Amino acid sequence: MTTQLPDVHGPSLAAHLTHALFGDRFAQLHAPWRKLFSTGEFRLRDGLPHDERAALSYERLRLLNEAVADPAGLVRDVERLSALHEWVGAVDPGLGTVASIHYNLFLGSLLDHDGDRRDLREFTSLSRTGTFLCTEADHGNSASQLETTAAYDPDSRTFLLHTPSPAAAKFMPNTSSTGGPKTAVVAARLLVGGRDEGVFLFLTTLHDGTGQPMPGIEIRRLPQTATAPVDHCVTSFDRVRLPYEAMLQADHGRLLPDGTFTSSVGNRRKRFLASVGxxxxxxxxxxxxxxxxxxxxxxxxxxxxxxxxxxxxxxxxxxxxxxxxxxxxxxxxxxxxxxxxxxxxxxxxxxxxxxxxxxxxxxxxxxxxxxxxxxxxxxxxxxxxxxxxxxxxxxxxxxxxxxxxxxxxxxxxxxxxxxxxxxxxxxxxxxxxxLGHFTPRPPSGVPAAERQLADPDFLQDLLAGVERVWHQRARTRLRSGKAGGPLGRWNRTVTPAL
Incomplete structure (x- = not known):
């Protein structure tokens, strides 16, 4: 650091370090959140039970939303959105969770899928809170295999959103009426004429104006977790009818009212990844x-x-x-x-x-x-x-x-x-x-005997050398050709790969 910073002391040195950490946009990206979360409304309220702490997080979400002039602009600005998360957790972990779900996963998904064609005011004003339903009881990280279906009927121009088994229930999203009525984007397998076109998102109203679940929707609270105080639930759908407009569409998947489906992506797994981008x-x-x-x-x-x-x-x-x-x-x-x-x-x-x-x-x-x-x-x-x-x-x-x-x-x-x-x-x-998406850095041409351990560049070269060793070991094991099939080869490879 002494070779990169001026020979200064006190506040000037602190200013240099602050700039190193936050760059030129501290005033735009970070200062507003620091100021907001320093106000009395966000101070710790000691002694609150779990349900009251969860409800408080939604109250604070509305205060946060009032401080944001353009919620859609916040969602589109990755740097601002990331900065928000850097400041929110220290004051209210529950607020951090519900804000991340509402702004990034819910509003972000709407904006990424022809969002300019939708009226988002009830979500940007938080008259309705958004949530995101993807993982299922039996499909967490294997979400591309999820079972929830949305079958399209071109005659009525509607979808039937359905949970075919308890294993397909949406697991852990914040779908209770805590914090007011909610709307979700639900990941479901699109069925057109019985043909599976892959997983897409569907805008689904979860509660009526009084906070009661809509017909065909079952919401059950989960036990309290040791993490952020959030209203985690299990949610199921029993042939819930959705309008044609419910499907979130983009180039990776478009459905005409007559049932004609087109996609710029031929692989159903890639369609899923695009849907939950x-x-x-x-x-x-x-x-x-x-x-x-x-x-x-x-x-x-x-x-x-x-x-x-x-x-x-x-x-x-x-x-x-x-x-x-x-x-x-x-x-x-x-x-x-x-x-x-x-x-x-x-x-x-x-x-x-x-x-x-x-x-x-x-x-x-x-x-x-x-x-x-x-x-x-x-x-x-x-x-x-x-x-x-x-x-x-x-x-x-x-x-x-x-x-x-x-x-x-x-x-x-x-x-x-x-x-x-x-x-x-x-x-x-x-x-x-x-599998070809990484090339280790080549060795330095300078002999190690001529270098010093106090030289950061030498230390970086040593780390790169370790990286080359593990990379080569992993590739050798992957290609060893020993019996055991693909799983056996991967199990021999995964430790050096990690």
Missing amino acids: RVATGKLCMSGYSLGVTRHAVTVAVRHAHHRHTTGATAGTTVPLFGYRSHHTPLVDALATTYAATLLQRTAVQRWAEAVRPEADGAARDDAERLVAVVKGWITWQARAVMTECRERCGAQGLFLANGIAAQLAANEGTITAEGDNLVIWTKAAGEML
Whole structure:
């Protein structure tokens, strides 16, 4: 850092570090959220039971929405959306969850599918809250195999949305009437003339104006989780009739009123991935959320270490906890990790923002989506490790909800699972990297004996060398040709691939 920053001290150095973390757009991207969440309406309300905390998150969602001049513009701006998630988790994990679902998964899906042809005012005004129903009781990360169907009848120009078995019930979305009436986008298998055209999204009203489920919709509350206080439910549909306009259409799948189906994508799995494309942005939202609560935990733990005094090395003296290397070393390591995570998040957000532009090619989007998946896994896992360390370094003080570590640590488990379980999305990325979507960096031509371990470029080259070793081992195992079939070959490959 000393070779890159001026020789300055105090606020000037802090300003340089702030710029390194937040870039030139702090005032536009981050300052509004910091100001909003610093107001009294978002302070911790101690002692609330689970249901009241869940209801409070929806009240705060409306306050948040009132502060957003253009909700649709927020949804379209990946950098602003990610920044929101960096600040919301520290004040209300439940709010972070329902805001992510409403803005990114629900509104984002509508806007990505001919959204300019729909009247979205009841959703942008939050007279109705949006939710997203994709995973099923028996289909989580294997969501492309989900069983919910939407059969089209060209004579009546309607769909019949149906849950064929308990295994196909939509699992865990926030579909209760807590927070007011809700509307969902529901992932279902489109059936036209008995032919399966793949999975698409269907706009479905869940509640009437009084908050009662619409006819044919069954909503059952799930047991309370240890993560963010949200109204998780199981939701089923018994031949619920939807209008023709309910189907969210785009180039990957269009249905004419007479039942003619066209698609620019021939593969049904790719149609599914296009339909739920907002999940990729959701990964950035999850890593942004974890990043924000991690920075908060480090801040609290470091301040505590400077303010809390303990017995010194000589009789009758006291020193701050931070004076002991055994205490400050893990905190400095946590601080370094959190800086790295912040810079990695900035890189991933920028890459994704560039990849989703209309002029970007498909290969760039695939590469960016793979990076987003890897970043989501790394940051959310590092968040768990860093927050655990920070909680312990604060002792009993770290257990109080008011200090913003213990509850956020539990809520972070949700980010590890949401938008794709970390291990699963890393395994998918590892497989793609082995199949030609990654080329290791070639060795440096400078002999190792002529280099110094204090040189960051040399350290990077060493890490690249380790990467080449694991990449080669994985490819060798994948191509070994031993008996066992595809699953056996993959099981031999997956450890070095990861």
